[in-house]
Amino acid sequence: MRVVLAADHAGLPLRATLAKAVEAAGHEAVLMGPDSGDPVDYPDVAEIVCAEVASARADRGILLCGSGAGVSIAANKCPGVRASIAHDTYTAHQMVEHDMVNVLTIGSRVIGPEPASEIVTAFVSAKFTGETRHRRRLNKVLAIERDEINNPLHELHNVGQSVWMDNIRRDILDKGILAHYIDRLAITGLTSNPAIFDKAIADSNLYDQAIQSLMKSGTTDPEAIFFDLALEDLSRAADLFRPTYEGTETVDGYVSLEVSPLLANDTANTVEQGKALFARANRPNFFIKVPGTPEGCEAIEQLIHAGVNINVTLLFSVEHYKNAADAYMRGLERRLKDGLDLNVASVGSVFISRWDKAANTKLPEDMHNQLGVAIGEACYRAYCEMVASDRWKKLAEHGGNPQRLLMASTSAKDPSLPSGFYVTALAAPNTVNTIPEATLTEFGETGKVDGVLNPDGGNCDATMASIEKAGVDIHALGEQLQIEGRDSFNDSWADLIKAIKSKGAELAATA
Helix, strand or coil: CEEEEEECCCCHHHHHHHHHHHHHCCCEEEECCCCCCCCCCHHHHHHHHHHHHHCCCCCEEEEEECCCHHHHHHHCCCCCCCEEECCCHHHHHHHHHCCCCCEEEEECCCCCHHHHHHHHHHHHHCCCCCCHHHHHHHHHHHHHHHHCCCCHHHHHHHCCEEEEEECCCHHHHHCCHHHHHHHHCCCCEEECCHHHHHHHHHCCCCCHHHHHHHHHCCCCCHHHHHHHHHHHHHHHHHHHHHHHHHHCCCCCCCEEEECCHHHCCCHHHHHHHHHHHHHHHCCCCEEEEEECCHHHHHHHHHHHHCCCCEEEEEECCHHHHHHHHHHHHHHHHHHHHCCCCCCCCEEEEEECHHHHHHHHHHCCHHHCCCHHHHHHHHHHHHHHHHHHCHHHHHHHHCCCCCCEEEEECCCCCCCCCCCCHHHHHCCCCCEEEEECHHHHHHHHHHCCCCCCCCCCCCCHHHHHHHHHHCCCCHHHHHHHHHHHHHHHHHHHHHHHHHHHHHHHHHHHHHC
């Protein structure tokens, strides 16, 4: 565990002693902030430590001032931070075990070096227990924070829909932007894909130093380099979402990493790579993304049986979604038969906007931009039918959580529509909407939530019937979209590998 320590002038004499206590407990201690002993304002040192915690570069922080009160007040104004004073060992460990505190504050004029060292040892040695009552209380704290926001994204949470961001980039971690989004935009999860990483690596120098370091250490295969980079970013993101994961009793707070898209039709290697990536991430709130192709569904069953959390991607039609849900349940049924616990999570990601982009070219203008919402409504009906089924109830009785429906590709492609058109249209309880960063921030300012989906599918059947009558074969289009989506992901993967090769060559030439 990496622990950062900083102090104002009053707390500075105790900082080195407490760093030794951190190291004696088997953790890395990093001294930050001013060293001179000249007067310094306590909010300045609080920000230094909290920036490390909010970026997930540090696992915990320790702040010192004269009383401990000033740095505690300042720290609790920072995103991603839960700070508390502790001047006894009981509080120092209980505030982690019960309240998931990640920053300890101490008053150097209140307590001596020896008891302070014991307090630090108790703090860094403690872990959140995960007991139901503590998770419930943590969730209430998170709800208080969301209630302060009062924006349209918060309204989605009020109807029961989780809001995830469809983006990852190292600078939004390093600068604390993701922590800010969690606190101020009610983000409770994150998805990624090769196209996102391709853009981040090719169009910036954010990953140059890491790529160069990996190459110097002997890692030259572009795919291996990518997974090292992605796992670092997404593991840090998962740590930021860990309070959400714990507070919602493992329902929410996940991040996603995709297996190589080239494995879409390769069951055995998808299973092998999925297991390996999940083990390397070593976070309970980590999803491995697997495409919902026929071969992918076979892999999903095996991975769920193996205890790997799965985000099923590349789902377009109701049939695709049902196949993914069936694969998830088969995996849980195998675990139940083998006497294993059923606490393995999954979401089924249905792509929405690509339906209208494809169908609009074949439909009269007055029927544009209706099919995507109808597909979302029909999939939500299928989800509701699944959780009401006797088959699912048996799994739920043994501790299973339903595979949640995730609305993906929800940024409008038609420039005549508001960017959050699909976000507004597809609000629904017990579901997820993963939203691109630009649409997310815009919706937080100007979006609307004006109702929720009907469990019976609303008008989806009539809408799809009229679209079929107008000449669109919806079943055939769904199959086509899945193939095109697979090919698009393959292209993005090829571009990503090319970008890493190019970066590697440039960096080697300038080394």
